[in-house]
Structures are given as C-alpha cells and as structure tokens.
Amino acid sequence: MESSDSERSAERPGISRRRLLGGAAGTLAAIPILHETLPHQGLHGQLASAAEKEGHKRANGARSGTAHRGSAHSGPVGRVDPRANGFDPQLILRDFDRGKLVREGRRTVREFEIVAEDKEIEVAPGVKFAAWTYNGRVPGPTLRATEGEHLRINFVNGSKHPHTMHFHGIHPARMDGVPQVAPGNIEPGGSFTYEFDAEPFGLHHYHCHTSPLASHIAKGLYGTFIVDPQRDRPQADEMVMVMSGFDTNFDRANEVYVVNGVAFAYHDEPIRVKRGELVRIYLVNILEFDLINSFHLHANFFDYYPTGTKLQPRDFTDTVILGQGERGILEVRFPFAGRFMFHAHVSEFADLGWMGFFEVED
Numbered sequence: 540m541e542s543s544d545s546e547r548s549a550e551r552p553g554i555s556r557r558r559l560l561g562g563a564a565g566t567l568a569a570i571p572i573l574h575e576t577l578p579h580q581g582l583h584g585q586l587a588s589a590a591e592k593e594g595h596k597r598a599n600g601a602r603s604g605t606a607h608r609g610s611a612h613s614g615p616v617g618r619v620d621p622r623a624n625g626f627d628p629q630l631i632l633r634d635f636d637r638g639k640l641v642r643e644g645r646r647t648v649r650e651f652e653i654v655a656e657d658k659e660i661e662v663a664p665g666v667k668f669a670a671w672t673y674n675g676r677v678p679g680p681t682l683r684a685t686e687g688e689h690l691r692i693n694f695v696n697g698s699k700h701p702h703t704m705h706f707h708g709i710h711p712a713r714m715d716g717v718p719q720v721a722p723g724n725i726e727p728g729g730s731f732t733y734e735f736d737a738e739p740f741g742l743h744h745y746h747c748h749t750s751p752l753a754s755h756i757a758k759g760l761y762g763t764f765i766v767d768p769q770r771d772r773p774q775a776d777e778m779v780m781v782m783s784g785f786d787t788n789f790d791r792a793n794e795v796y797v798v799n800g801v802a803f804a805y806h807d808e809p810i811r812v813k814r815g816e817l818v819r820i821y822l823v824n825i826l827e828f829d830l831i832n833s834f835h836l837h838a839n840f841f842d843y844y845p846t847g848t849k850l851q852p853r854d855f856t857d858t859v860i861l862g863q864g865e866r867g868i869l870e871v872r873f874p875f876a877g878r879f880m881f882h883a884h885v886s887e888f889a890d891l892g893w894m895g896f897f898e899v900e901d
Contacts, residue, residue, distance in 0.1 A: 616664055617664035617665065618664060618807060619661045619662075619663065619664055619801050619802075619804075620661070621801075623661060624660050624661055624676075624800075624801070625658070625660075625675050625676065626675065626676035626677070626800065628798070628799040628800055628801050628804035628805070629804070629805075629808060631676070631678070631681075631779065631799045631800065632778045632779060632780070632799060632810065633777065633778050633779075634680070634681060634779075635681050635683045635765070635777075635779075636651065636680040636681055636682050636683060637649070637683050637684070638650050638651040638652075638682070638684070638690075641691075646689060647688070647689070648688075648689045648690070648691050649684050649688050649689070649690050649691070649737075650690075650691045650692075650693065651680075651682055651690070651691070651692045651693065652693050652695075653673050653674060653679070653680070653692055653693070653694045653695070653704065654673070654674055654675075654694075654695045654696075654697050655671065655672070655673055655694070655695070655696045655697055655698045655702045655747075655760065656671075656672055656674075656675060656697045656698055657669070657670075657671055657672075657698050657699055657700075658670055658671075658672050658675055660672075660677060660759075660800070661801070662785045662787075662795050662797060662800070662801060662802060662892075663795050663797075663801070663802035663803070663892055664802075666785075666787060666795060666802075668759075668785050668787060668795075669758075670758055670759035671698055671700065671702070671747070671755065671758040671759050671760050672759050672760070673704075673760060673761075673762055676800065677759035677761075677783075677800040678759075678761055678762045678763065678781040678783070678799065678800060678823075678825070679745070679760070679761060679762030680762055681762060681763040681764075681765065681779050681821075682745070682762065682763070682764045682765070683764075683765045683766075683767065684737040684765075684766055684767070685737065685766070685767045685768075685769060686737055686738060686739070686740040686766050686767065686768055686769050687736060687737060687738065687769065688736070688737045689734070689735075689736055689737075690733075690734065690735055690736070690737050691732060691733075691734045692704065692706075692732065692733040692734070693730070693732050694725060694730060694731050694732070694733060695729075695730045696725045696726065696727055696728065696729050696730065697727075697728075698727060699727055700727065700749075701718075701724035701725060701726050701727065701749050702724070702725055702747045702749050702755065702760060703716040703717065703718065703723075703724060703725055703747055703748050703749050704716045704733055704745055704746075704747065705717060705745060705746055705747070705748035706733065706735075706743065706745045706764055707743040707744055707745065707764065707864070708735070708737070708738060708739070708743050708764070708766070709735075709736075709738050709739060710733075710735035710736070711735065714733050714734060714735045715748075716733065716745075716747075716748050717748045718748065718749055718750060724749050737766045738766065739766065739848055740766045740767060740768040740769070740847070740848065741766055741846050741847035741848035742763070742765055742821050742822075742823070742846060742847035742866045742867065742868055743763075743764040743765070743766065743846075743866070744761060744762060744763050744764055744781075744823050744825060744864070744866060745761065745762055745763075745764050746760055746761040746762075746825065747760035747761075753791070753827045753828065756825060756827050757783075757784075757785070757786055757827040757828065759800075761781070761783070761825045762781070763779050763781060763821060763823050765779075765821060765847075768850065770850075772819070772850070773817060774817070775816075775817040775818060775819035775870065776812055776813070776816055776817065776818045776819070777819045777820075777821070778810070778818070778819070778820055778821070779799070779820075779821045779823070780798045780799060780820055780821070780822050780823070780834075781798065781799055781800075781823045781825060782796075782797075782798055782822070782823065782824045782825065782826055782832045782834070782861075782883070782893065783796075783797055783800075783824075783825050783826050783827075784796045784797065784826050784827065784828065784829065784888075784893075785797065786827075786828060791828050792828055793826070793827075793828050793829060793891075794891065795891055795892050796826075796883065796888040796889075796891045796892045796893035797892050797893060798893060798895065802891070802892025802893070803892055803894065803895070804895065805895025805896060806894060806895050806896065809878060809895065809896035809897060809898035810895065810896070810897050810898065811897075811898045811900060812873060812897055812898070812899055812900070813899070813900060813901075814873055814874070814875065814876050814899050814900065814901050815872055815873070815874065816872065816873075817870060817871075817872055818870070818871050818872070818873070819868060819869070819870050820841075820868070820869040820870075820871075821847070821866070821868055822834055822859070822861070822866060822867055822868070822869055823866040824861035824862070824863060824864070824865050824866060825863065825864065826863060827863065829863075829885075829888075830862065830863070831860055831861065831862055831885070832860075832861050832863075832883060832885070832888070832893075833858060833859065833860045833861065833883050833884040833885060833888075834858065834859050834861075834869070834881065834883065834884075835857060835858040835881065835882055835883070835884040836857050836858075836869075836871065836879065836881045836897075837857075837879050837880040837881065838875075838879050839857065839871055839873055839874075839879060840855055840856060840857050840871070841855070841856065841857070841869045841870055841871035842854070842855055842869070842870045842871070843855070843856055843859055843867055843868070843869055844867055844868040844869075844870070845865075845867045846865075846866060846867060847866075847867065847868040852870070858884055860884075873897065873899040875899065876899050876900060876901050877899055878896050878897070878898055878899075879896060879897045879899060880894065880895070880896050881894070881895055881896070881897065882894035882895070
C-alpha cells in the first residue's frame, strides 16, 4: 500500500498546502489542480458554493482554501455527515470505553476488543480519505482503566495490511507491539492479545508501530489510553481531544488538520459546557509530518498537567505546545457565558481545519 501511495504522489504535480491556502485553490479555475492533489468526491459543488458565497471577498483580494472559507479561522463550506462516516466527533468527545470486567479466580481483568480495518472516511466537507482504523473510527476508541488493574486487549487485524498496537505506559517487552520483538506484526486475518497492568496513572495513547511507522499512524491507527489514579480526580465534565492531520496526496505533508477525526468538527456545532463547572480536557497530539502542534483557548486560562502523571498542575496558561506523541490534561472553569474559540496557534493549521468553539451556558 505504501508503495502505491508513493507512486500516485509522484504522478501528481507538486503543490504545497501553503499554495492551497494562498493561491487559486478557492476559485473554480483551481478544480483541475485540486483533483490531482486532493482526490475526493463532491469537489465541484463545494467549490461552486464557496465561489458564490465568497465572490465579494475575492473581488476585494481575499482568498480561500480547500476545506474552509478563507483565513481568519472562518470555518468550512458544508458539513461532514457522521452517519456516512460511522462515527461522530461530538460523541467521540465524551465517549470512554471501559471494556468489560471479567472475574478470574481472585483477579479481576478489564478486557477490550479492538479490530483494525480499512475504511474510507470523510475528513473535511467533500474530502474523502482511505483510512486505516481501530474499530472503524479515527481516532480509535478511548480506552479507560484504573491504576493497577490488569488489562487484556484482544486485537484482531481485519485490514489488508500488517498492523500492531503499541501502548504508551509500562509493560513487558512482549506486549510492546513493535515488529522487532515477538510476536511482531500481526498479519491480515491474525490476532493477538496484549496483556499488562495499567500503569502509571495518567494520559497515554496507543498506535500502530508497523513500518513505515509515520504512514501507519498518519492513516489513522491511533487512540487515547487513560489510566485513572486510584485517588479520583475532582468531578468534572470530561472530554477527549486528539489532534492529528491527513496527508491527502501522499506527499508527507498534511493538507487537513483535525481534532477527533474531522476538520472544523466543533465550529458549526460548538462544545456545550456549563459556566463555572470544571471542564477537564484530555489532549493528545498524534500529528505526523509536522514537528509541533498546539492548543490555544480564547479569553480564558487553564491548569495544565503534562502527561497527567501528577495531581498538581505545572502551568496556568492559555496555550500549550506539544511535540508528536506528547499529551496533557487541561482543567478550566469558564467564568462567563458565551462562545469562546479554541484552535491551534499555528494559524495555518486552524485555517485547514483545527479550530472550534465552546458554547458556555448558564
């Protein structure tokens, strides 16, 4: 699969996401270029609609991109149908998979079922992507356990490609999910059971570790893994945000940036929270092909717990910068009602999909 992706990329004319943002990508004249660089369906209607709505802006020299109206974080043209994708970023936000508890003698085991499968998804309005998924969604399910519990993850590879599951945490080498250590890659149709104790407490994640590693992660094989401390954190409205991107033309540079799998998912449908209530965000950066990612919250500050392995915050801030694989817990109370933006503070990422709003209600 990787070689065919590379061959398709080599056949297409070179174009960067910056050219898409700044050049003719928002005009009807750009349709032939976009068909070569962003293979997807429904592009004609999206661009025609965008051209009609933005004609007065173009007359004044404004420009628009492929999956958004233009600069200044103005959002998408159209919406992605979660029913067609088979997953909904609004539900992923607060969806925690606690598996099932199995009693074995004196020991209780928390057991999870994960299946890798190939699946086409829509990552921005009109932009289709041939993803590799865990349980049919990107990101995969948010697995949640308590520190010290014994975990059993039954993994089945229903994909046409070899895959693994590599968990961040502490566990035996055989359970590390890397090709160089037995059992190595799990071949198509194969299965393996990863088994270990949940430690340390904190915010972790999992992903495929099959080579080429960047390609397997960038295609969608990743998810969040939360280990709660034995002493509960304060009660809060909890949510997960997984920051990633999609390289839609296989040039090892992202054309679309997302939180929880879909560009602008929380732009037209803001995240609803209560004024004064503690909000806890489990923030994971699994973005490939870019060195850093970031999270910026407008008009508010939050406590930040890197990796979530301490119960005291390190920072009180409105912006955090994360390298690939870094993660942290954010806690915030909104003192005012209203609509507050959040986005990557790399403005280019925000223009290409990584932005949204909190709707704070009384």
